Amino acid sequence: MLSGQFLKFWIKFLLIFLCISSSAQVKTTKSSPFRSNILTYRKPNSSVSFSGFYRFLGFVRNQVETFPNNSGKTTVISSGDNYREPMFLLKLNGRTRENVTFGADFMINSLYKGPSEDYISPLTLNLGLNLTTTFLTEHGIFKLKSGGISWYRQSRLTVWGNRSFNRISLFERRPQTPLNQFPFNRYSKYYNSGLLDQGIRYGSRAFQGLFIQGTKLPLNFSVKGVIGKSNFNRSFLESSDNFTGCFQLKNILNQSTKISYNYLSSWADTDSLSYDRRNYFIHSLDIDKKINKLQFQMELGIGNYTDPEKKLGFGEAIVLNVKTAKTYKVPLDIQLYRISPQFVNVTGNFLNTTVLEVFPNVAGVGTTVRTPYQSPMVGLGFPVNNRQGASINADLEVGKFRFNAGIGVFAEIDTSYASLSYIHNVNSQTLSRIFLFGQNWGPYNSLNSTYRRVFENVNISDTSKTGLANFKKFFNTIEFEAKYKNQAFGKNYYIFSLTRLNTCQKNLVLIPKFGERTLISQLSQEIDFSIGMSKKAVFILSYGIQKVLGNSSTDIGDNPEASVQSKFFENLGLESLYKYTNYRNQTNTLLGFGIDYKINDNVYLFLRSTKYRYFDPNFIENHLKGFETMLELKINF
Amino acid sequence: MKRNLRLLFIVFVALGIVNSSIAQTYEKIWFDGFARSYFARDAIDKNVKDDTLSPKNASNGYNLLDLNTHVNPIDDIEIFAQIRIKNSFGGFFGSGTEIDSRQLRVNGTINNKVRFSVGDLFLKQSRFTLFNYDEELSEFENDMFKPYRDIIHYENFYTENRWRLQGIQTNFSFGFDRYIKNLAFDFFVTRPRGSRQISIDNYSSDLLLSGGSMVAELNNHFTLKNDYINLFEVPSSGNQNVSVRNPVYQMTLSHYSENNEHYIEQKLEAGFSKRHWLHSELENGNVDSISNKTHGLFLELENSYFKKDSTFDFSIGYRYVDPDFRSAGAQTRRLDYGAGNINSNYPLYTNMQMVRPTSIFDLIADDRLYNQDLSSNLMTFNPIYSNVFPFGDATPNRNGIYFIGRYAHKSKIILGKLNTGFFSELIGQGTPDKRRFTLIRASLKLNIHHFLKLNKELSFSLASENEFTKRSGNSVSSIDLKSNQIRLSINAEFAKRFFIQANYRQFDVKGNEFLTERNNFGEITYFSLSDYNQKDNILSIGILNKIRKNIYANIQYNWWGMEFTGQPFSDYKYNRLLFILSLKL
Secondary structure, eight states: OHHHHHHHHHHHHHHHHHHHHHHSEEOOOTTOOOOSBOOOOOOOOEEEEEEEEEEEEEEEEEEEEOOTTOOSOOEEEEESOTTTOOSEEEEEEEEETTSEEEEEEEEEOBOOSOSOGGGBOOOEEEEEEEEEEEEEETTEEEEEEEEEEEEEOOBTTTBOOOOOOOOOOSSSOOTTOOOOSSTTHHHHHHHHTSOOOOOTTTTOEEEEEEEEEEESOGGGEEEEEEEEEETTOOOSSTTSOEEEEEEEEEEEEETTEEEEEEEEEEEEEOSTTSOOEEEEEEEEEEEEEEETTEEEEEEEEEEEEEOSSOEEEEEEEEEEEEEEOTTSSSOEEEEEEEEOTTOOOSSSSSBOOSOGGGSOOOTTTGGGGOOOOSSEEOOTTOOBSSEEEEEEEEEEEETTEEEEEEEEEEEESSOOBSEEEEEOSSSHHHHHHHSTTOSSBTTTTOEEEETTEEEEEEEBOOBOTTSBBSSOOEEEEEEEEEEEEEEETTEEEEEEEEEEEEEEESSOOSSOOOSTTEEEEEEEEEEEEEEESSSSEEEEEEEEEEEEEEOTTBOBOSOSSOEESOHHHHHHTOGGGOOEESBOEEEEEEEEEEEEEEEETTEEEEEEEEEEEEEOSSSTTOEEEEEEEEEEEEEEO | OHHHHHHHHHHHHHHHHHTSSBGGGSTTEEEEEEEEEEEEEEEEOTTOOSOOSSOSEEEEEEEEEEEEEEEOSSTTEEEEEEEEEEEETTOOTTTTEEEEEEEEEEEEEETTTEEEEEEEEEEOOOTTTSOOOOOTTOTTOOGGGHHHHHHHHHHTTOBTTBEEEEEEEEEEEEEOSSSOSEEEEEEEEEEEEOOOBOSSSOBOOEEEEEEEEEEEEOSSSEEEEEEEEEEEEEGGGSSOOEEEEEEEEEEEEEEEEEOSSEEEEEEEEEEEEEEEEEEOSOGGGOOOEEEEEEEEEEEEEEEEEEETTSSEEEEEEEEEEOTTOOOHHHHOOSBOTTSOOOOSSSOEETTTTEEOOOOHHHHHHOGGGBOOSOOSSOOOOOTTTOSSOTTGGGOSSEEEEEEEEEEEOTTSSEEEEEEEEEEEOSSOSSSSOOOEEEEEEEEEEEEHHHHHTOSSOEEEEEEEEEEEEEEOSSTTTOEEEEEEEEEEEEEEEEETTEEEEEEEEEEEEEEEEEEEEEOTTSOEEEEEEEEEEEEEEEEEEEEEEEEETTEEEEEEEEEEEEEESSSSSOOEEEEEEEEEEEEEO
16 A cells, blocks of 8 residues: 555656656756766776787697507697697786786687587686786885786796707797797897797796885895795695795896895695695805906805605705807807705706605696606706706807807716606607696606606616615716708708707716616707798708617616617618617607798798607507698787 | 687677777777785684694685776767686686676766666665665774775675666756756666576576665755665566565655854655565466565654864764564675575684684675675674674664764874664564663774874774673573674884784673574564673784775784683684785776
8 A cells, every 4th residue: 555655656746847847957967966876987097908819720640650558549630739828819918007017818729629619618818917016116116016927037046947058949839939020030040149039938937926026226236036836836735835935135246246145935735734844945145247258157055855754954056157258259158066956946947856746746737847857868058956067068150150069967966766867859749749748658658748848767777775776877968059051042041950969877977978888878860951932931841860778777678679779870781880779779750841931920820740750669669650730820919 | 608708709899999009099998997916824823722624724815807898989878897807826827717707887878868877786775775784893994904895895896885786777867947956866677686497497586676766956955855666576587476575665855054164964764665475376276465564664863963174073863663674675784694604714613623603804804705685584693793783774673862973183183983872672572572772883093193293104093892782571581792892903104105004803792692583584483592702803913005096015914713601612713814915907
């Protein structure tokens, strides 16, 4: 009853006012009449811009020879880069009027496998969100950054991405590989400077958390630091502690001298109730001094590692670099380092080989970040803990030839695992694509895939009672690169030759040697030939071969018949240059061609086709052979 | 998947219109929004010995960006989309990422006369029809816990005591040159809850909320306002054949007078509500019927005085709310203790793995305890935190007077606030005896820097909130419940825009109260006696950096816990480290 009366009242009321309103002026009053909804009109406050790229990667692999546990599927047709790289990256960059920047990078992938909803990939983020604000004070400029992944670098012993001497084959491409104004510029730049822009992430580590940076502080000081997580800080329970914090306090004493103190601490719960904890910390002093045409860089550090089972105590580390100016006829780069086994870190510019547990081993994520840890044989400029040594690198220019070469000798400080590992130089990406981020795979469970690489473990039979190797390992490395430029039929061409030799033995030798006394010898040769067909097109040929030989202290093969180490020398009848062996006798070969083609500004097409083979006659099941073809369309905007 | 496609569409449309480089230069589309970095690490206090089954510590964090995209295809129309991008702390290279649409709305003006909004609306009418009352114990909040409150309010769309609803709204007004000054109309229809499948063959009905207001500014001294609101289910949209109807009618007459120094307002608000459940499409051809029909009135008379230099104001009033007054839009609580919500942080504790009782720290820090859905029934409340007005001013079965005052020294050295109320029930619950309620809340802030003429802020605050509930009668039905919260806080600016903050908060409750249990039609079915004797406490210290307006970074450490005496709960103590970076873009 009440509601009926009320409604009648309303209707009458409205009718009366409608009549009145005919004589009244209808308007939106300036004095903000009542409205139940919130007033939402605002003025623009932030500027936003977009950039990014589209990258189609069509991929076909036809396996002629497979591992025995292959399912029978020998051909793969796929689109998209499987290494969690975006097909479509849309970077949002915003800035408020108050000078706060914010950004997010949307990542969209599509498998192009038909309209089924099962194959539609969700919209996600590549690096996540980042918020940055800068504020000026009378004491300096401070930057506060928080959010998703940022690339951070501090010092070689604390936070520094793996960065070596940039001796690589240019045949392989990565999503980060930038587009040049003309396709040929990529090769001419490599010929001229040897350094290629590998993107912002090169030489830095992925961190997320809270970043603070202070510059132009009093007395020429600056400070930067982060507390958060690196991609190694993966908790097995999402809420468990697993963090890394570090900072650097730097002072520029004068134009030629810089000094900085660095600190890093990493800690993680190792049980679900947070009673047990793994922890390591590092203090280091970094000095950069220029005397005339010599530049000295030295970092001296001390670290300590503890976990519920190991208390390694303090360990020292020193990295010394001496570089001469590029103006010398033969510029030199000398590096000495010693990193003790107690000096543990996974975010520095060295590999951790002493504590396996610091690598996350969480299903689905842990496998992606476990680097070689069993006495890895690595290239120059790639320090490893529990190791000391020296290397010397030199450049030389003779006519149209450009050479750069390096030699290094390294030794373990203490005995370690009864095993070795080596990173494949040839077919490394190809093998890693067969089983992405797999651990201990292959017919002999010796292959391990990381990001665009594969390393292989080798067991050593000469062990002590504790199960460790019965000796200290000594490593030798030689790298030699030759570059040549010329013209043929009016077309510029380049030839790049890269030779790498890594050996490991029980004794110290200055020059690497093959033979029974060498545990593992790894020799690789890669040759790239590129010719500019036109301003817009480059044709590339690539050949690579890698030979890995093991001695009797390493794994013995399952083929009862010994195989010849070099068929080439056998065919030539040079008996002194080859032997028969039952141990590792591995050959990796790659033959490929490719085309780089510029369709338009910021629109490029790349074709790569390779024939690969991974073969060891002594390990019968280690035989892979096939073809890979990739078509990449990349559009920057 | 469809959601993702929609997001993709939005992104592509945005990108397409934006013309790839500088979006802002194109005036038809512009952006703003909100961003936050959040990290919290909780730990069991080292002194706690009887909990070896819970993790000693736990951490979580995230970064989020709510990107507001405003598209103005024509001058008077705006399309608004809020896209939430969130990545959890510890998720790398695409893992732990969420992208959602959070709001979508169109609003504009037709012929420069009629305003309209479609989509996500934030609606408010009057305190007895549609009003989202503040959560308990939040009246005198200080800067220390502002980051927490900001999150609770933002994540639950609590803006200016409005409810976030989805529907359509319009308003327009008339200006007159005689008899009446202005006449404004406002109407809305929203759907607080859509029909959904509740079992294989059963679907719930759509729940709609519609309303209208008419505000007549008769002259410079009188305003007349009528509000109507109705929460109702559409039976045919489901197959549950029972649907609620809850219309509320209100009329407000306000009188204003002022001179150069003073402003005085008298306000009379009155209205009534009805609620019943309609039983329709019954078996065997039975005609529709209604059940659980209730009517309720309310009345409030308030006199307010404001000194125009803002140094003093007060309101004194009388309020009467019938026991059966029901208004879903005004009586829905932000905190629902009956929804089965458990604390996000250490939900279980002790080696018995008991459910941990909610503390005042949880109320401050846990945004997931809060509610955004309108309820047609009175929701369960916890009498220890709000027993006088658990449903705000619209709390039924209350009759009494109140006084609210504020004083500020001319040089802002002292700022004081007082909020008191003396109420009683209109009818007893389960007994002829009625509860009597007393509410006393007061705060005092001393701006020492004004007194000492310092350039940087140094202030001290003290606040106390007290509730007393008494019911005489025999030993079984008598009630005596006292609760008190006291807060002390210090703010000291040690560098430009950098503040050291310290805060201590203690909440004590002692006594007994009967908790009511209600059925689906809101009828009380059972009273259960609860005895209370417990203490909550929070000690916090932190640093706040007010980087710029609407941008702050805060790091704080909280020690918090609860102690029980003579109750079947164990004491607990926890610590928390919190970091928040909050940016309004």
